[in-house]
Amino acid sequence: MIVRSLRILLVCIGIWSAWFGLTLLFKTGTPELRSIGVWFAGGILLHDGVFAPLSIAIGLGGRWWLPRNWWAPTACGAVCTVALLALAAPVIAREGAIADNPTVLDRPYALGLAIALVAVWALVSAVIFRRRRQLQTGHR
């Protein structure tokens, strides 16, 4: 009974909130709304149609090529890599893009990304190396 009323409440609040958000969005002009629609649908399509299949392909490739006890650390490294690449996307190669403001986009992003990726994969290698030694010396 409690669960049932909670469910009804959640769905009602949800529908109200989404509807309120939509009314706010519809207050903007047509070109704006079209642009919002493109970014909304584009996000779903880019993820479901490009990013997810690509990740699955890389994951299956990894399972095929890599030894089993490499999987877990490599997967962790891969997720960190994707996160760093996502953060780098809007800043990399845009150093100084705001011409009249040298205080924004003022870091060497390609170098920073490279250092971060090297650090992540050095850690992954260290973990794999340790696992191998543990397996060899029978400490597992």
Next chain:
Amino acid sequence: MLSHWIQHPPGWFVWPAHPVWLYRVTQGLHVISGVAAIPLLLVKLWAVYPKLFERPMLGSPVRMIERVSIAVLVGAVIFQLATGLLNIAQFYPWKFFFTTTHYAMAYVAIGALAVHLGVKLPVIRDALSAPLKEEPEFGAPSPLARRTVLIGAGLASGTAALAMAGQTVPYLRWLAVLSPRSGAGPQGLPVNRTAAAAGIEPMANDPNYVLTVRVPSGERTFSRAQLAAMPQTTAQLPIACVEGWSASAQWSGVSLRELIWQAGGSADTDVRVVSLERSGIYGSSVVPALHTRDALTLIALELNGAPLNLDHGYPCRLIAPNRPGVLQTKWLSRVEVVDP
């Protein structure tokens, strides 16, 4: 949402002047948690991706509604994280106004999440009340154990946060390799709107510059020298941008309430501060009475012990405690007491 209410306050909203660092923390958290959520979202979507291809594709009306609500949830969350990330890098490859759209889409995302929770509540209850099963790392049905997935998501989330947090947290600055702000700038402080972008240089450097103060009983003008001759207040206050970066600095100048008293007004009302800048939507702002009364709300003339740089608002600018950077109006030309 809080962030939007602070920046564009609705009538019912009250935001305090103290503690002075509160907005710095809330907005820093807003941006860092958004960044940290990017890998969490991707791992979550990876975990549920096979469900996209479950049969039947549409099925019963209830199932159709559930699928639509999930599409709305996924679309809205991707939209929020993607547009937020691009906004902090000042990259606008779209036609809508970011601030209001990001705010409106938050209601859509929360709504879709509530519907999703409502639909899944029995599943959640069953999962939480079931005893935990030990999952062997090898030979599990999934090639990766749940523990690995959670550790990976957590590590990636932390990595993302560390790559960004330094523009808010001073001690992490050296680690923030992908943050749009290094923290450097004139007088040791970054700038968002430059004097060149605002086009105010001739007016700001005019030797005949005066600040006009309008109170209900009339108007008075003050030259920069007259402002400097008034009792000065020095305070350590953060400047915190809605884009998430923030930095603390030492500001000196006349407190706003002192200025209004000198002009013959009362400091118990809202005050509009107007910039020399004529373009741009943030050319003026309203200081609520709560801030006007506060001794730390300054018409600043100096920053870190030197006269304000032109990019920081020379001849004088507003700097009030616990207020978004866009509302700390620069290059002031008028201060107007708003009739209560």
